[in-house]
Structure formats: structure tokens, C-alpha cells
Amino acid sequence: MKPIEKPQIVFVHGGEVFADRKDVLAYLRNGRELRNPVWTPEPKPHWREDIARQFFDRAEIFIPEMPNKMDSRYTEWEAWFDRYVPLFRDGVILVGSSLGGMFLAKYLSTRILPVKVRLLVLIAAPFDDESDYTLGDFRLPGNLDGIARQAGQILLCYSKDDPVVPFSELEKYSHALSGAEAIVVGDYGHFAVASFPELVEKLEAVISEG
16 A cells, blocks of 8 residues: 655745846845854744744655855746756645745746645745845746646735835735735734744645645
């Protein structure tokens, strides 16, 4: 008798996009505030790793390190992600945060996976707003119809106080992806939080459905 295969959860992290080398250098010199570089035995908790630990015994967890995340290019991410796709099985759960969410939206809109996606989760994903940053070659195509054809369920997660991605991007995705469910929180910022119980609850429900 063939053993029951575990569900798969794939996380795609965010990144930075720049128009040219000048902007990259400016960011490296004066951009985002440095995190404390002093090593400590207790890593800063993050919701992604918290979820990975909670589901480790019940699911196969993928957290690929996407290439050059401090100077991201869609074509490079696409080429790297392509190498993971043959490992996916029907019912895979895809979770993309920030630029990683936009990457998954574009990938599923322009490519056809060989497997069915049970749940697509987009967390604080940009849509088309470039008031504070450029989206480069991550810009989405004219329609996102390919997503609905491939993903059984779609979940959009946004925080009203996000200082990076405008909350208004949720409405744009909701319009483009009719039928998508939304989780709206008020104080998660750009989701640099230690836990995300609302997503845990959704994953529990999906996985328990079998």
C-alpha cells in the first residue's frame, strides 16, 4: 500500500528591486536601518519559521532562498523557482510575502504548473503601486486569470498599518481575483511579526480537509 504523502507548504520571501545600480548603492549606503549585527543565541522570531515549526511533523516545508534578494530580478527568481517545481505535488500550498507574493502572482499568471495549487497565500504583496519603490520586471501582466485557473483557494493578507505596501493594494488584488478570501489585521505592519495565528488557523483548516 502506498504511504500517504504529506502536504507541501512552500514559502517565498520578499526582496528589494531597484531601477539601476546607482539606486542599489544608495540603498546599501543609506537605506534600511541595520539590524543588530551582534550575534545572540536566540534568533529573532518570525511568523514564517514559527509556522514551519508548527507544521514540520505534518507537512513538507520548503523555504527556498531566492537569488540576490537585495537586488532582485524576476527572471532570476523565475529560473531558480523553476528548479523547485518538479518537487511539488498536487495540492501544494504556496505562501508568498511582500515581493515573494507578487512573484507568485506573476508566476502563476504567466506559467502553468504541472500540479494543482490547493491554496495560494499572498501576504502584503504589491500590486502596481510604485510611489515609494520600483517594481522592475516583477510588474504584473494585464490580467491574473492564470491564478484562478491553477489555485483552488486564494487568501490575501494585509495589515492596515503597513508602512511599506499600501493597504489599498488589497482592493486591487480582490478585484483582479474575484472569490479570493481576505485576512485583514490592524497592527502587523509589514508582517515583521513573531507569529501569524490567523494564517495558522487557515492552514490547519486546509490541511485537515485532507
